[in-house]
Amino acid sequence: MESNVVQLTESKKHMQHTHRVFGDQKKAFYNNPTPSLSERKENLSRLKQALLTYQDRILEAIDQDFTCRSRDESLIAELMPSVQGINHTLKHLGSWMKPSRRSVSVLFQPASNKVHYQPKGVVGVIVPWNYPLYLAVGPLVASLAAGNRTMIKMSEFTPHISSLFKELIEATFPEDLVAVINGDADVAADFSARPFDHMLFTGSTAVGKLVMRAAAENLTPVTLELGGKSPAIVSQDVPLEDAAQRIAFGKALNAGQTCIAPDYVLCPADRIQAFADEFRNQVSGMYPSLRDNEDYTAIINERQYNRLQDYLTDARAKGAELIEINPAQENLGDGTRKMPLTLVLKTTPDMKIMQEEIFGPVLPVVSYGNLNEAIQYINDRPRPLALYFFGYDRDQQRQVIDNTLSGGMCINDSLMHVAQDDLPFGGIGDSGMGHYHGKEGFLTFSHHRAIFTRQKFNSGKFVYPPYGTSFHKMVYRFFIR
Structure with missing residues (x-):
């Protein structure tokens, strides 16, 4: 009290x-x-x-x-x-x-x-x-x-x-x-x-x-x-090493506690396992250990840590496959508040991680059949703060740009649009x-402040009352057409 x-x-x-x-x-x-x-x-x-x-x-x-x-x-x-x-x-x-x-x-x-x-x-x-x-x-x-x-x-x-x-x-x-x-x-x-x-x-x-x-x-x-759920689209033909490396950096920075971090990945169904393997390799290369690694940031507090653990527990209970990337197999459950970056496969819409902004080192992977399907998936949801497309085909890049809306966007990178001093930063819809x-x-x-200025000569006086003069009629004839 x-x-x-x-x-x-x-x-x-x-x-x-x-x-x-x-x-x-x-x-x-x-x-x-x-x-x-x-x-x-x-x-x-x-x-x-x-x-x-x-x-x-x-x-x-x-x-x-x-x-x-x-x-x-x-x-x-x-x-x-x-x-x-x-x-x-x-x-x-x-x-x-x-x-x-x-x-x-x-x-x-x-x-x-x-x-x-x-x-x-x-x-x-x-x-x-x-x-x-x-x-x-x-x-x-x-x-x-x-x-x-x-x-x-x-x-x-x-x-x-x-x-x-x-x-x-x-x-x-x-x-x-x-x-x-x-x-x-x-x-x-x-x-x-x-x-x-x-x-x-x-x-x-x-x-x-x-x-x-x-x-x-x-x-x-x-x-x-x-914030919101910022998607990263992996195209059918982009080299997975390129996509996984750049997504991994964007997701792992600040342990995912970034409003424009990739929130989930849209990946062709037949590339999901290969993407997961490459993503694990990239994260392991950046962070070979976690517990005493000063390069890897902790979760800010217990409240946020417990929220993220609840997301994982909920996903696992609803049938998701969790891939925890902990290269040195360290024990992190004793108050360090360091969470391994975790891929979540076989997601379903009723999982908390697919409904709420994650804001942590958890990355769901959602399958899609063709690019139109991926675009439709994004457009069926609130407009995100950021959108990431990975693919070198210019026509596909244009297709995503023209058919989606997000606060900002990177093509073949993540996060970097926010660091451009000459680009505006902001959201749209639910993202701001x-x-x-x-x-x-x-x-x-x-x-x-709009400022209209006249000096001594006033052309406006010619349309002052009384109305109905020949000058008024001429003005109407020339300017109302």
């Missing part, structure tokens, strides 16, 4: 802090509603320098939160894309900020049309636990580039990096420009209820619906980066809405 009271008091403090900072950022924005290019670049450069200065501590903190998070995975999937995203933005921000000219119909000449990209105000960002640095920094870069103030709610499931990132931000920016909020789910719910000028949430579809509902009360526009990264991030967090 006492611990609940303490927790409630702590949550209340976080909420009060959230409300105060929100008010401070609102006031600061109105005092400087359009930061200059130099101000924005200075903020981005300070953020980059802070990330480089804190680099070792960041890697250590993430490792502590996972109990074992591969240092190289944190460098490859968190720190490097964060820094590269800043570099890309610094290089292009000047051109993004320039008003864009739009055409003016002869009916309204002489005049000019321009779109000015102005800051929205105070942006709220809600960060998940799986990539706590990258999914905080990416939206922050876009928000700062657009000239906004930013509040970031970190995940309570990554207390070490959440605390460190708060320290990093406080040492780098004034609180009325960027602020980090920590705390539990109640704090997150309160955070999402603030009347932000834009909010970006990354997480599950179920929680995304709650965030959008809270935002609707304030008419806050939202960008939702959700809106985009960010690169220029699309700048545009998402900017208000596109």
